[in-house]
Amino acid sequence: MRPILPVGAATALAVASAILSVPTSAQAAVAERAPAAKVKTEFAMKATGYGTRVQGGAVPVQSGTTAYQTIGCTNKAGLSRRNDVAAVTLPGLGQVDGVRTRVNTFTNKKKGRTSVVSQHDVARVKLGPLVLRGVSSKATVWHDKDGFHKKVETSLLGVRADGQTFPVPTPNVPITIPGLATIYLGDQNGYANKQGAYAAGNAIKVVLQPSDTVVRIAHSAAKMNRGVKSGRFRGQAHGTQVDALDENVKSGPLPLSYMPCQGTGGKVREKSVAGVDLAGQIVVGAVRNRQMGQQNQNKATGFTESTIAGIKLGPLEINAIKARANVTRFRDGRVKRNANGTTIGEIVVDGEAQAIPPIGQALEIPGLLRLEAGIVEKSKRGIKVTALRLTLLDGTGATINLGNARMEIKPAGGKK
Known part of the structure; x- marks a missing residue:
């Protein structure tokens, strides 16, 4: 301002x-x-x-x-x-x-x-x-x-x-x-x-x-x-987020979990909700976020994860949506990151199972939505994962991100 x-x-x-x-x-x-x-x-x-x-x-x-x-x-x-x-x-x-x-x-x-x-x-x-x-x-x-x-x-x-x-x-x-x-x-x-x-x-x-x-x-x-020995953690996980051209159509991120700066001491922390209200856009089942971070003098490693039991939007049903971001930082500065564990169980339209689209491709249901699976963005020190992105084709321009995890580990010395 x-x-x-x-x-x-x-x-x-x-x-x-x-x-x-x-x-x-x-x-x-x-x-x-x-x-x-x-x-x-x-x-x-x-x-x-x-x-x-x-x-x-x-x-x-x-x-x-x-x-x-x-x-x-x-x-x-x-x-x-x-x-x-x-x-x-x-x-x-x-x-x-x-x-x-x-x-x-x-x-x-x-x-x-x-x-x-x-x-x-x-x-x-x-x-x-x-x-x-x-x-x-x-x-x-x-x-x-x-x-x-x-x-x-x-x-x-x-x-x-x-x-x-x-x-x-x-x-x-x-x-x-x-x-x-x-x-x-x-x-x-x-x-x-x-x-x-x-x-x-x-x-x-x-x-x-x-x-x-x-x-x-x-x-x-x-x-x-x-707890800071070899790395500084930064990450979050959330089940859902809705964005649209219309400023009134927004929701989330829900529920939101943050990774502590020093990690979790090797313990897995969880946050769960029975269901999420996306302002009438979609029916979402139980959501569970998990995170873990641990470190010693030689390396820092951890993950963030968000799992959705299932969603329903008109004739579309999708089950077992999970995003997971894994990062390990070594003492010599090497960083390994991947989305291993990111999965989608099943996509069903009007009672018929659909093939899950490969990374980089989309499945379109005419007049309803476009579906993209396994969206991964890697950075120098981490990774961001969206298990499933739905783009509504009803004129609102709304995008619904389902299963979201982000994780990075910075050097312990304080460099950006």
Whole structure:
């Protein structure tokens, strides 16, 4: 979204600069400096942050995030990324000034401590007559001699509406401005155990009345796990996805499973649903996703997989649809990837079995659909597999991908 500087923006930016130049308690805590050189660690680390996100009510659900920044799956300490936005409008709601995101990974060898920090600050948020000032959140996870730890800090300096000052909400005690909004402070979650830590927080959640639109302000999240030895995993599996020229005809990906950055420690993880609703396009039976990733000093290997028991579309029935993506990365940089295990059990039209089309060819049922099986796309570090793609011939231009698996393994050292 293009930054917009309305009348009075100079004053707003001056206020923003003043607020952001004074550290809050959340900003001052856990002060560390990124080292000059990037350092490999044994941990898988991630961090994300954004200024605002709007969902539901009278505002479109996909209204996006402002000043988004992220550090994806990495095992390198010494990374630092930022994103600053002077001013941005929230369509139909108001304006945000002085949005700043910082995401960092640190290591301190003397203290034996490795940290991931995500921090987000917003100088001012104006939602109609409601003005929030000095919103900040900071999520920190770290590992030291005592194990994994987490911490979330949030703050809000002031609340005004229609020229009146209101008390700042406290944790578990929101404030309500009748007819305007309910404001919550410190929406946060996370964990810390022997295997890793996760911390996330939204400094402020505002529920606008009477539309029930939810605005989340100053989001920060940080995560760290053990297990990066020779590769960084990236992958997902989902049973179905529908796309069409008509923006109203969309569904999925459903159900969706992500591969953890460090893998699964050799354990097979599963996610299942009894059936999937594709907005009346197609009847889909049970879907099961599976994934596994493991690694040692010599190689990293794993798979993602999605299986659909069966589908029915008019006279067409297809059973036992499975996509599987397999990848192995060796210490010397070699990558092996294939779609072994991708299968289609049976295609039946009006009670008669049909030959499954070879890869690269299609089966067309006049007036109904075109069917392509075993669509495989290989990349330098992985593979993407779609077991079956249906293109409807009813004029909608809809494509239905059934059985989808993607998998790649990047070097442990942090190269892209």
